[in-house]
Amino acid sequence: MKEAVTRVRLVYIGGAVGLLIGLAVILTVPVRLARGQEEVTSKIYRYRERVATGYYEGYEVSPRRARAILETPGIKRGLFPYGSSSAMVRIRARLPDSHKGLKFYYRNTCIECHPEQARNIHSVRAGITCRQCHGPEPIPAINHYYSAMNTIRRHSYVCAKCHEGATAAFASFYVHEPPAASLETRESFPALFYTYWGMLLLLVGTLAFFIPHSVMVGLRELSEHLSFSVPHTLMVGLRDVFKKLVFFMSHSFLAGFRKFSQKLSFFKPQNFLAGYRKLFKKKEAFKNETDNAP
Amino acid sequence: MSPKGKTRIRRFSPVQRLFHVLLMLSFLTQGATGLSRMYIETSWGKGLASVFGGYESCLTIHKYVGIFMICWFLIHGLYLFFKIDWRQFPRSLFGPDSLLPRFEDLGQAIQHVAWMLGIDRLLRLDRWGFLKKLDDFLLRITRLPPLNRVSYLKEFDGLLSVITKPPRFDRWGYWEKFDYWAVFWGIPLLGVTGLIMAFPLFSTRFIPGWGLNVVFWVHRIESILAMCHVFIIHFFIAHLRRHSFPMDRAMFEGSVDLAAARHEKPAWIARLEQTGKLESQLVAEATPGLRALFYIFGYAAIAVGAFLLIGGLVNSPSITW
Structure with missing residues (x-):
């Protein structure tokens, strides 16, 4: 804990010293x-x-x-x-x-x-x-x-x-x-091009982390055991309906996935072997049949 | 344990709540006036602009509200200056009550994501015989003697238990800190670029005129980011998730339910209990009339935000970018 505090302090002091040095450098530039x-x-x-x-x-x-x-x-x-x-x-x-x-x-x-x-x-x-x-x-x-x-x-x-x-x-x-996003603009107006893509990276990066993050928080909290009661009874009812809906959808999705995976079961190694075994057994059965034939 | 009727714990001071309400109102006004200018080619944008008196007066309102926001941001800076505990100066900045990011936040974020993915439940897979199955499988392919198998199973178990410790949040979760600092970076960026464009003759004494082309895009994308973040993520966290389903009243009422806080921010409550400060922080719930007012205000903001977000997304292909 103490080590963490000193490390954090080092980072902040380093940042502050860096900012001060930057300011000093800026001040040396003649003002026009x-x-x-x-x-x-x-x-x-x-x-x-x-x-x-x-x-x-x-x-x-x-x-x-x-x-x-x-x-x-x-x-x-x-x-x-x-x-x-x-x-x-x-x-x-x-x-x-x-x-x-x-x-x-x-x-x-x-x-x-x-x-x-x-x-x-x-x-x-x-x-x-x-x-x-x-x-x-x-x-x-x-x-x-x-x-x-x-x-x-x-x-x-x-x-x-x-x-x-x-x-x-x-x-x-x-x-x-010129259209800010286009590659031609990188040649003709690079300041606009790089600013546009930098800002877009910021936008997409922030949303790409926090939208899945909040969706995951929402889904996880649905299946959480709460030690306290949520006071709004109507809302609890609505929430339970939503919960059932999510469970129903996820189960039906999983069932569909299971059926789909059964179709692909040939690719599982044990099924692969089992299939061969069945094949051999069938051949044996066939052989036996032909042997038994008059 | 807690005195009768005092079921909630104080979280925001009246000044902080005032800051938030003013930020809400000015942010929604800026979003509506800005989008109505951006979407003026579409009928949606024209309708939105007519609320504020047309294309020209939208800009006037946008500029004045923007200057108002910048003033409040500066006042907020002054407020922070007086709020800092200068007696224990460097240490008070890194305390758990501070909004400054700490190394612990990164660890908590990783733990939180692991919790969301349900890695803590992976431990319970042992009960389902998952580890046993894995063990049998490994035995089949590696043919390790049983003595060695025990050790790697233990290591696997220990590694999981480190990741799967659920995060014990203190007063501020990392996402709440991000929310605060997002506004803190957004207002100066939007304010400076907005001032540059509001006074182009003055600003082109210092930057070339083509700088306005660049600044325009910075303003535009940053405002889209701010609106998407508030109207999708912030609204979801404060309204839609189970912990705060109808609405998290913390920012209006100034307090949160003690039981809920004990569940979500266990380290905060434990710290207050250890130092014996918990009793002094407890408050009673607001009156039903006041609560109704909070709900109406909050849901009005949601409605405006959803209108702007959906209208903006739907009409975005039909404007000149």
Whole structure:
């Protein structure tokens, strides 16, 4: 008993010391208040065309470079991932009209080609349509320099229409979230994938222990001899009915199992031998019969 | 032995019962408002949301009740701080009245599972000649002389008797400790993730916006875990098992039946009897009117929980996950 107490105490003191060391380590990390975004200053002044860019080039706040999406499966990255002719078709992320050259484009709706993109909270719950964010025709690619969806101005041109005061860091929320459980998400958005599966493991693990546990407690307590009387007579009656029901069900199940096992009795070694014995006996009987025959 | 009329033993203080009632009410409100937003695509969710005034006001209620829960959690922390016996500080934490896990809990859990599986009855199989049959079988295949057989039979018997000692629970069983610490981990996790999502402009000053995608899933799965645990396991343990069949009134009345406690928590009663504190802990049963109130309140909570659980499970295929 005393040893157990000292061991428990050791564990707790060890845990507390570990926590204190962790806190001390955390305190040594320099505090940066706006960790979600960073300030960028540049001296680039470009010739501005007709379209206002919304990009204050002298002084800008942009999302930090902590990217969530590492890679998109099926899309190659790099300097020249595709040949020149296939690049015309496959790399549309910087075109002024992202649907340029597609056959029968005007006869389709968005969801016919992008069915998964409609499965998100913005469109399902709030009823926001594609065009409310992606704009009218021609729909520019999101990385096109003058696109409203370009990350340099998405927060002010798109998100802030509903979320007043949206910042660039806020706008790095993924509206078209990849399915958290899928293996493709492990490649594209690993933080989401591992968090999802970790939490699911916690959920399933807890329930997988405690649901059978409580069922077993309930069943075992039914067959327990109590040294005190349960005061609710009506409930005792109900309980006895339930008890009989459980006994009836379990007995009928066992009887069925017994019949089933009798069918399989050949596999029991003693029955196996008995069967052989019977066989031999029958043969002997048969022999005797033939011997006795005239 | 006990004074006349005092058939019950005190288990929870009025403050602890108040904590539990407030937790019940706020937990059910959070579950209902949260699920009505999650299931707003289905008619079940729309109906549930209309109780609280629609999709938008569900969120408002959810946020305010969430902040209320966080406040009560902090107050509970203060309560714990003043509740700790600081004079015998380290030792009082590991005592039998404390809710902190001990090594004994692990052993008791193993013993309890063995008891549930009926391994203690395996000893009685000896009476049925099970060991004799086993012995004959082993004799046939190994052809050991009879002298050696006695020793292994004894060893087998001794091993069984160690596992099959039924657990003698003290004041808190391991499952009750788990219930307490589940809430203790759940409220900070749900509270922090909820605050992050409730004030996204402020929180994205510290985390990137895609952190909200992650935090959303943490909040969602943790709340599903909490609701499944409460609506299935906690309700079963407190209402459906034979010991507490119609309802375990301990959390409302503050006391449990002495005979039942002696049966289920023998070490607790034995300890109180040894130290002579049992007499001072005995209380009388609540009045019938009060008991009826407890039953109505408890069964209302069960009804809400069952409605949320069944509705949530049935409608889960038809929402966008």
